[in-house]
Amino acid sequence: MELEDQLRRIQANVDLFIAQCAPASDHDFGLDRASVEWVDGFVERQRARLAPGELGALPSVVGCFLGACLVEATPGRWAKDEEHGWGIEFPSGNWAFPISKARKQFEEGPGDSILAFYDMTLALVRDGRL
Numbered sequence: 001m002e003l004e005d006q007l008r009r010i011q012a013n014v015d016l017f018i019a020q021c022a023p024a025s026d027h028d029f030g031l032d033r034a035s036v037e038w039v040d041g042f043v044e045r046q047r048a049r050l051a052p053g054e055l056g057a058l059p060s061v062v063g064c065f066l067g068a069c070l071v072e073a074t075p076g077r078w079a080k081d082e083e084h085g086w087g088i089e090f091p092s093g094n095w096a097f098p099i100s101k102a103r104k105q106f107e108e109g110p111g112d113s114i115l116a117f118y119d120m121t122l123a124l125v126r127d128g129r130l
Contacts, residue, residue: 063099
């Protein structure tokens with residue numbers, strides 16, 4: 001599959017996730033910190049009610065959403081790393097891997113919070129370290 005097709009699939013995941021979550025959230029759901037915070041709680045609610053084998057593509061879809069939020073808030077862009085797969089590449093050449101991070105929170109719990117990842121990534125970009 002071509003990279004452009006894969007990027008369209010990532011965007012389709014983001015659009016679908018926003019459409020599904022917006023009615024359940026208590027704010028104007030979108031590509032912002034408040035929405036990442038809501039999704040962080042959503043992940044924990046799903047972990048409590050679903051067995052790991054029942055998650056399906058949900059961790060990847062959450063990761064696509066998280067990546068889109070990072071792209072919205074930073075100069076990063078979606079790119080494919082040969083070793084680690086899809087992630088956000090920054091002009092400095094550094095990377096963040098939101099899909100992997102979302103999977104980790106589903107597997108490990110709030111100690112691997114996507115909200116903390118989002119906040120840390122923005123702080124590193126702001127400080128010129130990413």
